[in-house]
Amino acid sequence: xxxxxxLKAYYGGIQALKGVNLSIKEGGIVTIIGANGAGKTTLLKSxxxxxxxxxxxIVFQDQEITKFLPRQIVxxxxxxxxxxxxxxxxxxxxxxxxLGAYLYYRRKNRSKIRTLKEEVFxxxxxxxxxxxxxxxxxxxxxxxxxxIARAMMVRPKLLILDEPSMGLAPxxxxxxxxxxxxxxxxxxxxxxxxxxARAALxxxxxxxVLETGIVILEGQAHKLLVNEKIKKAYLGD
Amino acid sequence: MENYGLINQLAQYLITGITVGSxxxxxxxGFNIIYNATEIINFAQGEFVMLGGxxxxxxxxxxxxxxxxxxxxxxxxxxxxxxxMERLAIxxxxxxxxxxxxxxxxALSILIKGLAMFVWGKNSFALKPFSGDTPLSLxxxxxxxxxxxxxxxxxxxxxxxxxxxxxxxxxxxxxxxADNLEAAxxxxxxxxxxxxLSFMLSAGLGAVAGMIITxxxxxxxxxxxMLALKGFGACILGGLxxxxxxxxAGILLGLIESYGAGLISSGYKDALALGALLLVLFIKPSGxxxxxxxxxxxxx
Numbered sequence: 001x002x003x004x005x006x007l008k009a010y011y012g013g014i015q016a017l018k019g020v021n022l023s024i025k026e027g028g029i030v031t032i033i034g035a036n037g038a039g040k041t042t043l044l045k046s047x048x049x050x051x052x053x054x055x056x057x058i059v060f061q062d063q064e065i066t067k068f069l070p071r072q073i074v075x076x077x078x079x080x081x082x083x084x085x086x087x088x089x090x091x092x093x094x095x096x097x098x099l100g101a102y103l104y105y106r107r108k109n110r111s112k113i114r115t116l117k118e119e120v121f122x123x124x125x126x127x128x129x130x131x132x133x134x135x136x137x138x139x140x141x142x143x144x145x146x147x148i149a150r151a152m153m154v155r156p157k158l159l160i161l162d163e164p165s166m167g168l169a170p171x172x173x174x175x176x177x178x179x180x181x182x183x184x185x186x187x188x189x190x191x192x193x194x195x196x197a198r199a200a201l202x203x204x205x206x207x208x209v210l211e212t213g214i215v216i217l218e219g220q221a222h223k224l225l226v227n228e229k230i231k232k233a234y235l236g237d
Numbered sequence: 238m239e240n241y242g243l244i245n246q247l248a249q250y251l252i253t254g255i256t257v258g259s260x261x262x263x264x265x266x267g268f269n270i271i272y273n274a275t276e277i278i279n280f281a282q283g284e285f286v287m288l289g290g291x292x293x294x295x296x297x298x299x300x301x302x303x304x305x306x307x308x309x310x311x312x313x314x315x316x317x318x319x320x321x322m323e324r325l326a327i328x329x330x331x332x333x334x335x336x337x338x339x340x341x342x343x344a345l346s347i348l349i350k351g352l353a354m355f356v357w358g359k360n361s362f363a364l365k366p367f368s369g370d371t372p373l374s375l376x377x378x379x380x381x382x383x384x385x386x387x388x389x390x391x392x393x394x395x396x397x398x399x400x401x402x403x404x405x406x407x408x409x410x411x412x413x414x415a416d417n418l419e420a421a422x423x424x425x426x427x428x429x430x431x432x433x434l435s436f437m438l439s440a441g442l443g444a445v446a447g448m449i450i451t452x453x454x455x456x457x458x459x460x461x462x463m464l465a466l467k468g469f470g471a472c473i474l475g476g477l478x479x480x481x482x483x484x485x486a487g488i489l490l491g492l493i494e495s496y497g498a499g500l501i502s503s504g505y506k507d508a509l510a511l512g513a514l515l516l517v518l519f520i521k522p523s524g525x526x527x528x529x530x531x532x533x534x535x536x537x
Contacts, residue, residue, distance in 0.1 A: 048423060049422075050419060050422070050423070069422075070422040070423055070425075071422060071425040071426065071427055074423060074424065074425045075425055079423070080423050082419065082420060082423060086417050086419065086420040087417075087420070088412070088413045088416040088417055088420065088421075089416055089417070090412065090415075090416050090478075091409065091412055091413065091416065095409050095412075095413075098406060098409065099406070099409055099410060099413050099421075099424050099426070100424050102406065102410060102424045102425045102426055103424075103425040105406040106406075106425075150420075150424065151423075153424075154424065154425070
């Protein structure tokens with residue numbers, strides 16, 4: 001579905017990615033784990049078009065998208081729920097969701113938007129109670145849910161999540177991972193970047209370990225979970 | 238004039254205040270539109286008003302176009318100026334700080350003022366009122382019909398804009414860009430287009446303000462700065478980014494000026510209006526209608 005070949009990217013003048021190869025098959029959950037500054041966010045921003053200065057090749061469903069703009073990439077069906085709960089803070093929860101479906105508005109597809117919203121409410125019932133509240137006044141966990149929900153409103157083929165568990169209480173983390181599994185069962189392919197390596201490897205089928213801009217290890221998630229090196233460096237055993 | 242009672246005078250000041258205040262309100266809303274989409278304070282906002290007035294004068298009195306047609310063409314021309322301004326001066330600087338862009342708008346306002354002086358000279362120009370100048374009488378105050386045009390058009394603009402920003406997805410998308418540019422592009426919004434749109438909208442709005450005020454107050458090339466200052470005052474006083482705030486504060490500033498000029502001295506009217514602005518900001522820095530919570534999220 002997504003093939004990243006020898007991707008090099010520059011972020012703030014430094015080379016954050018030094019030739020990354022990545023392959024995501026349709027229907028699975030793939031995770032990228034790594035420490036702070038390993039280049040995880042840069043990788044995601046490169047895939048979604050936010051980072052323009054990059055070399056290499058990114059191919060999505062047989063189409064090269066390396067030089068595409070973010071809005072072109074999202075219209076192909078790749079949605080990124082960015083790190084740090086980047087919701088539209090001064091707009092209501094409902095407006096945030098509507099804007100997630102911005103492309104459908106442009107195509108005047110109102111009934112689709114209603115169905116999408118119903119689906120989102122089913123996964124995140126708390127958002128329905130908060131519809132008219134300003135997004136900036138939600139709690140951290142709720143903002144994280146809204147960020148994911150907004151990305152889901154794109155009805156993406158590939159949903160990319162950057163640190164969905166960051167700064168959240170364990171209960172919220174559990175809830176968000178449950179939602180991801182349910183989304184995946186409904187056919188959404190998921191690329192998950194996490195510092196919480198244990199949780200990520202438990203839900204994913206395949207994993208990549210990123211260190212200072214290169215993939216140092218990859219493999220099936222259940223094997224990575226028992227890999228001695230990973231246990232020491234990322235799982236805290 | 239002794240029998241011209243105090244009540245009548247007060248009513249007269251009220252009308253004048255609301256009229257002048259409506260103009261400040263429109264200019265304030267113009268500031269808000271660009272601010273909401275870009276976080277830029279566009280100090281060339283007053284220049285749109287000046288251009289609106291002078292272009293209208295030329296079209297009506299030199300080209301002899303009928304008023305309604307001249308009105309529409311003026312909006313189109315000034316909107317085009319707004320578009321060019323964004324394309325030629327703001328867009329090329331894209332990845333820079335907001336502060337630099339703000340300074341750029343100051344440069345542009347000086348440039349536009351200079352060009353206007355070149356085209357129209359330094360004289361003040363009059364424009365004939367939209368529908369005659371036989372005064373109407375209300376509560377003993379005499380009202381020229383242009384007053385009603387000004388107040389009516391202001392109300393209409395406020396209603397249209399609140400529908401645009403409150404109900405349409407394009408309006409929401411513009412706010413989203415201001416809120417978080419990166420997230421906006423991630424949901425597929427063309428942020429550059431929104432910035433362009435905000436400048437056009439704001440320019441067109443300024444043009445309307447210029448056209449409706451010129452029959453009452455004349456227009457000359459260097460009026461922009463003072464109008465921008467008062468409009469900016471309205472925008473800050475009402476709470477930066479808040480449309481209704483700008484309307485309430487604009488009219489309040491107009492009233493303070495009008496009553497100040499009438500009851501104290503016309504020499505103090507600017508001082509009184511700006512003094513009131515300072516006072517409110519000392520007590521409530523987020524402005525009359527601005528929420529303290531929202532202002533925490535703002536850069537200015």
